[in-house]
Amino acid sequence: MFLGTHEHTIDEKGRLAIPARFRAELAGGMVVTRGFDRCLLIFPLPFWSDLTRRVSALSLTDEDARMLRRLLFANASEQEMDRQGRILLPQSLREGGGLADQAVLVGLDTFIEVWAPDRWREVEERLASQGPRFDEQMRKLGI
Template sequence: MFLGEYEHTIDDKGRLAIPARFRDALNEGVVITRGFDKCLMGFPRSVWEELARQVSSLPIGSEETRQLQRMLFSGAADMTLDRQGRILIPQNLREFAELGDQAIIAGLNRHFEIWAPRRWQNVLSAMDANASLFAQKLAELRF
């Protein structure tokens, strides 16, 4: 399970340290791909394989399906953590997410996101502005 928010440095080679709490879940490997809202998404390989099966089963005749498949699969990078618990984020993905030398890693239960700090601050502001809508969603779940 991926929980929490962490700020880490990206070195000159594009390596990013994964939070220690996340590493055990990524022992089998990690897939990083383009995310929504100009972030990157990271998945344990088993979760990625489940997602890939589901997305691949969607009707290819649908333009939305093809766009989703392009977004997820064409930019995906399959990797393993190095001995220091880092991943090498490919240049094209760093450019997509506008990552510089800092990144925010946000846990989202079954996967995590990697954000440029400025963009993450915008996300937090939007979440604050929509707090009452989120409360309604929880109420719908009877929570």
């Protein structure tokens, strides 16, 4: 269960520390890839396998499915933590996420999003102002 936001530095070698609370769940390996809103996604390996199975089952002729495949797979990178609990973010991914020397890791229960700090703050503001919009959606889910 990944929860909470954690801000960490990306050092000169492109390494990103995984918050200690997230490490156990990623010990079996992880995949880092691009997400949908110019952020990066970190999936535990089991979650990733499940995701790829579903995406690969999509039609080859559907334009959206092709784009989704490219987004997910083209820049994906399997990573393991070093003994200090860090992973290496390949340059293509750092560029894809607009990341420089700081990153915000956001735990979303089953996976993690990685944001450039200023872009994450924008998302937070949108959440604060649009919070009421989600009332209906949550009611649908029975929450």
